[in-house]
Amino acid sequence: MxxxxxxxxxxxxxxxxxxxxxxxxxxxxxxxxxxxxxxxxxxxxxxxxxxxxxxxxxxxxxxxxxxxxxxxxxxxxxxxxxxxxxxxxxxxxxxxxxxxxxxGRLAIWSKKLDPNIEKMNLLLNPKVKKIAIGNPKTAPYGAKTIESLKHFKLYTKVKNNLVFGENIAQAAQFAAFGAADIGIIALSDALSPAMIKERGKYYVIPQKSHSxxxxxxxxxxxxxxxxxxxxxxxxxxxxxxxxxxxxxxxxxx
Missing domain, CATH: 3.40.190.10 (Periplasmic binding protein-like II)
Structure with missing residues (x-):
């Protein structure tokens, strides 16, 4: 009862x-x-x-x-x-x-190389075969990446090495898990616990290079x-x- x-x-x-x-x-x-x-x-x-x-x-x-x-x-x-x-x-x-x-801010992130040494010129390093970025058609961070590459006169030199994530987080995953040698990703992703765990290094891209x-x-x-x-x-x-x-x-x- x-x-x-x-x-x-x-x-x-x-x-x-x-x-x-x-x-x-x-x-x-x-x-x-x-x-x-x-x-x-x-x-x-x-x-x-x-x-x-x-x-x-x-x-x-x-x-x-x-x-x-x-x-x-x-x-x-x-x-x-x-x-x-x-x-x-x-x-x-x-x-x-x-x-x-x-x-937000953009950053170059790599598990294998230190972007702080060559900075933007790391994209031209012969060891870099694939560069992950967000799809510029659907991801604003991807569109800003293209702006930045054009600002530094790098776009035509690296465009054939670009691989596109559906969004900027997927680009970070490509770089973290070996589908790309480096990634141009959101600084927020570079500072995330998941990316820190991967022991990569990052360089913050100058904001003046893109809107x-x-x-x-x-x-x-x-x-x-x-x-x-x-x-x-x-x-x-x-x-x-x-x-x-x-x-x-x-x-x-």
């Missing part, structure tokens, strides 16, 4: 908790360069907001743009640039102001009225979130 009473009491408590504090959900799509930082931000956010469920998918900003433009039911989009959110806003697929949440990697987020049309999406959109500007972004190599200006 006591066991039945305890079970019934537990059921009532759970019912009341879910009624008074219902779990809310937001579907968020995030540029691949942000994965390590975003995972950390989400962990801290969930500690303060345990009833908020945030479902995150990482990938290439350009691919997400296409999916959103075709009606994909996402609530919040963290892009690797400002262009995709701006286009979505102009075409009626976004409802919030476009927020600049981070400025700034300004990254923007926006609440999408599907997220209208979604309080979790709005709350997380606001949270990315919080002191704690900015501290995590800074730790992984991002800046705010």
């Amino acid at each position: 006591k066991t039945k009473i305890k079970s019934f009491s537990l059921f009532v408590l759970l019912f009341v908790a879910n009624t008074v504090f219902p779990q809310q959900k937001a579907t968020v799509v995030v540029a691949a360069n942000l994965k390590t930082a975003m995972d950390s931000i989400l962990k801290v956010y969930k500690q303060k907001n345990p009833n908020d469920e945030i479902q995150v998918t990482y990938g290439a900003s350009g691919k997400f743009y296409e999916q959103i433009s075709n009606g994909a039911p996402f609530d919040l989009f963290f892009s690797a640039d400002m262009n995709y959110p701006t286009q979505l806003k102009n075409n009626g697929f976004a409802i919030s102001p476009i927020k600049l949440y981070a400025i 700034r990697l300004e990254q923007g987020c926006v609440i999408l049309k599907h997220g209208k009225g979604n309080t979790v999406a709005k709350q997380f959109y606001d949270y990315i500007s919080s002191e704690k979130a900015i501290k995590i972004l800074t730790y992984y190599g991002y800046s705010q200006k």
Whole structure:
């Protein structure tokens, strides 16, 4: 009898908790360069907001743009640039102001060679046969890489050695696991625990060699009225979130 009473009491408590504090959900799509930082931000956010469920998918900003433009039911989009959110806003697929949440950096990363010795000229080293970068058609970091290579007058010399990851995180994987000799990747990936574990070395590419990697987020049309999406959109500007972004190599200006 006591066991039945305890079970019934537990059921009532759970019912009341879910009624008074219902779990809310937001579907968020995030540029691949942000994965390590975003995972950390989400962990801290969930500690303060345990009833908020945030479902995150990482990938290439350009691919997400296409999916959103075709009606994909996402609530919040963290892009690797400002262009995709701006286009979505102009075409009626976004409802919030476009927020600049981070400025990224590019880095040359290698497991075999030290990029700090030759810097950009490492790309011309005869030992380097394959250079992994993000696909410039869908990954803003890949597009900025091409800008940088052209700035240093290296593009025509190395273009036949380029191998493309679907996104910048995949380019990092190519470099880490031997599918490429070096990678031009996001600094945030170079600073991630996974890449540090691979014992590679990196060199930060001068920012003057490409237009700034300004990254923007926006609440999408599907997220209208979604309080979790709005709350997380606001949270990315919080002191704690900015501290995590800074730790992984991002800046705010």
